[in-house]
Amino acid sequence: MSQISINDLTFCYEGSFDNIFENVSFSVDTDWKLGFIGRNGKGKTTFLRLLTGSLGYTGSVSDSVRYEYFPYEITEAQMKMPACSFIDEIKPGCEEWRVICELSKLGEDADILYREFGQLSPGERTKVLLAVLFSGDNEFLLIDEPTNHLDAGAREKVKEYLAEKKGFILVSHDRDLLDACTDHVLVLNRRTIEVQSGNFSSWWENKQKKDSFAEAENEKHRREIKKLRQAARRASDWADRNEATKIGFDPIKEHDRCLSTRSYIGAKTKKMQSRVKQLEHRIDQEIEQKEGLLQDIERVPDLKLTQLEHHKNTLVDVRDLSAGYKGGETLFTGLNFAVEKGDRAVIDGENGCGKSTLIKLILSQAGAWDGKTAIVQSGMCETASGLVISYISQDTSALAGSIPEFCEKRGLDRTMLCSLLRCLDLERAQFEKRIEDFSEGQKKKVLIAASLLTPAHLYIWDEPLNFIDIFSRMQIERLLTEYSPTMLFVEHDVMFREKIATKHIVL
Numbered sequence: 236m237s238q239i240s241i242n243d244l245t246f247c248y249e250g251s252f253d254n255i256f257e258n259v260s261f262s263v264d265t266d267w268k269l270g271f272i273g274r275n276g277k278g279k280t281t282f283l284r285l286l287t288g289s290l291g292y293t294g295s296v297s298d299s300v301r302y303e304y305f306p307y308e309i310t311e312a313q314m315k316m317p318a319c320s321f322i323d324e325i326k327p328g329c330e331e332w333r334v335i336c337e338l339s340k341l342g343e344d345a346d347i348l349y350r351e352f353g354q355l356s357p358g359e360r361t362k363v364l365l366a367v368l369f370s371g372d373n374e375f376l377l378i379d380e381p382t383n384h385l386d387a388g389a390r391e392k393v394k395e396y397l398a399e400k401k402g403f404i405l406v407s408h409d410r411d412l413l414d415a416c417t418d419h420v421l422v423l424n425r426r427t428i429e430v431q432s433g434n435f436s437s438w439w440e441n442k443q444k445k446d447s448f449a450e451a452e453n454e455k456h457r458r459e460i461k462k463l464r465q466a467a468r469r470a471s472d473w474a475d476r477n478e479a480t481k482i483g484f485d486p487i488k489e490h491d492r493c494l495s496t497r498s499y500i501g502a503k504t505k506k507m508q509s510r511v512k513q514l515e516h517r518i519d520q521e522i523e524q525k526e527g528l529l530q531d532i533e534r535v536p537d538l539k540l541t542q543l544e545h546h547k548n549t550l551v552d553v554r555d556l557s558a559g560y561k562g563g564e565t566l567f568t569g570l571n572f573a574v575e576k577g578d579r580a581v582i583d584g585e586n587g588c589g590k591s592t593l594i595k596l597i598l599s600q601a602g603a604w605d606g607k608t609a610i611v612q613s614g615m616c617e618t619a620s621g622l623v624i625s626y627i628s629q630d631t632s633a634l635a636g637s638i639p640e641f642c643e644k645r646g647l648d649r650t651m652l653c654s655l656l657r658c659l660d661l662e663r664a665q666f667e668k669r670i671e672d673f674s675e676g677q678k679k680k681v682l683i684a685a686s687l688l689t690p691a692h693l694y695i696w697d698e699p700l701n702f703i704d705i706f707s708r709m710q711i712e713r714l715l716t717e718y719s720p721t722m723l724f725v726e727h728d729v730m731f732r733e734k735i736a737t738k739h740i741v742l
Contacts, residue, residue: 237265237299239286239375244294246278246285253664255281258294261430263404263421265300265375268397270413270435271406273423274660275676275704279406283377286404300375300402305368306361314353318363322348326367337366341392342585357384357629358586369396376403382412383701384629386585387727408676408705410435411729435705467511474507536658538687538714542721545692547619550574550721551597556614558592566592567742570614574693579715579722579735584742590725591629593742594697597723598626625691629698629725631678635671641681647688655684659707676702683711696724700731 240262247254255278263269273279284290287302307325322329335345343362347355355363361384368376378397382390390412397405397416404421407413413420413435420438422429431438551574559565566589574580582590598604601618603626634641642649653666659680665673670681679702686694700708712734715722723740726732 238262238297239265239300240295240297242295242297244285244292244296246281246290246292256285256292259428261421261428263419263430265298266401267419268401268417269404270417270420271404271423272413272420272435272438272705274425274706275680275702276662276665276674277423279423280379280674283379283404283406286377298375301373302377303368303371303374304377305364305379305381307364307367309352309360309364314351316352317349318352318367319348321352322367325364326371329367329370333370334363334366337369338362340369340396341366342388356587356591358386358389361385362389362586365393374402376400378403379406380408380702381405382407382409382727384586384698385727387583387729388585390727390729408700408703408708409728410705410708463517467515470507470511474504474511477504477507536710537717538655538658538710540687540714540718540720541690542718543623543690543692545576545619545622548575550576550619550622550693551723552615552617554615556593556596556612556616558589558596558610558612560592561609561611570740570742572738572740574721574723574738576721577719578738579719579724580738580740581732581736582723582725582740582742588742590742591697594626594695594723594725598624598695619692622693623691625686625689625694627682627686627696627699629701631675631682634673634678634681635669637669638666641670641685645685645689647685651688652684655687656680659684659710660704674702676704679703680707687714692721694720694722694724696722696726698725698727700726700728 242260244256244259246256271279285292287304313321341362347359394412394415417434420431553572556570557568584590595604596616600616601622601624603624642652715735
């Protein structure tokens with residue numbers, strides 16, 4: 236057992252006006268299973284890279300552990316090679332037999348080690364890199380969103396593995412994974428950083444109580460400030476009126492008054508002005524106590540969606556469908572399902588079973604896919620005539636250019652898109668950057684905002700929540716529950732699926 240101590244840590248990216256971290260101090264135990272929680276763009280990945288020493292900073296980090304960071308960076312050359320050829324490059328001393336053992340624990344055959352890495356599905360690539368990560372010993376693991384692209388079975392395997400291991404920091408937006416694997420949380424709030432014992436659910440329960448208390452205290456101070464201001468204004472007005480009577484008086488109406496009364500009036504005015512100062516001092520105290528109460532409260536605004544009404548009830552009809560790729564094995568056979576108005580259908584299946592392929596077939600049938608595919612199919616896949624689809628791809632690599640350029644290309648209203656992105660907690664400063672410089676979570680938010688702004692009969696979302704922070708996931712859950720759009724989606728977040736899906740399509 237040892238400590239990782241952070242003291243007065245300050246970091247800012249070159250060319251940026253704002254610090255990501257400023258005079259941050261806290262400590263964590265190396266035996267903890269630490270869940271790392273925070274909004275997209277708050278600096279979670281940056282902090283992990285600061286620990287590994289790959290970024291410069293001011294302040295100090297005291298530790299006595301060897302770090303291993305996930306995900307590994309894969310070069311273009313390595314993408315064209317089988318993983319067995321480069322695992323020793325990304326993790327020196329890594330033994331192939333241990334990687335194979337870890338792959339079996341993740342429910343994957345060893346043959347994916349010997350296939351071209353770039354030809355593997357995103358989920359299969361993640362499993363290979365996780366197997367490499369887990370093949371070491373005596374390392375403090377810095378694990379950055381390991382379950383993106385992983386199917387439900389693989390997520391369970393990762394959950395079981397991490398539940399038995401100690402000594403890691405896990406960045407994840409998967410609430411189920413955080414609950415199962417962590418015993419402490421490190422939270423990047425809006426203005427502060429906190430370390431707390433427990434998992435995500437216990438932290439979230441405590442946060443809701445804390446936020447409710449802060450809002451009640453804030454309201455109490457606000458009412459007290461209002462009363463004090465009114466009292467101060469009345470006292471000030473009285474003092475002003477009283478002071479005005481010092482000079483000049485009607486000897487008939489005020490026969491009992493003489494010149495010596497001026498000093499008496501002046502004394503009363505001075506006393507009342509002193510009371511005004513006391514009230515103003517109390518106002519300042521109340522304001523000081525009020526400051527900071529709401530600084531960490533997550534205000535999650537409601538999103539809106541405009542769905543088109545189609546004249547047909549059945550929007551997608553699939554019967555006895557089989558599909559695969561030229562020169563490859565068949566991905567699925569004998570598939571039957573229908574998507575009707577009001578359905579929120581989730582496509583279920585392991586990585587590589589053809590979920591994205593099925594989506595491409597449906598998009599192609601509706602004339603909404605302009606990509607080139609070599610899909611071989613048999614059976615029936617029909618979509619309703621005139622069907623308008625709003626699609627989110629799991630791949631963000633094509634996103635580039637500025638926000639105005641993106642809006643022009645997609646035919647979107649720039650003001651509306653920026654307003655929606657603000658609701659999804661994108662800072663205004665991001666709008667001046669190029670989209671390729673956004674974090675992965677911020678890129679996903681751009682795609683989600685674009686989809687929500689596109690009126691459609693059917694929303695097809697392929698793993699939309701990869702890299703999306705917990706608060707935005709809750710936001711999207713509320714939106715879909717309230718508006719009940721017709722959807723066909725792939726998503727491995729257990730809690731999201733339980734709350735949203737009304738129909739399951741199993742491949």
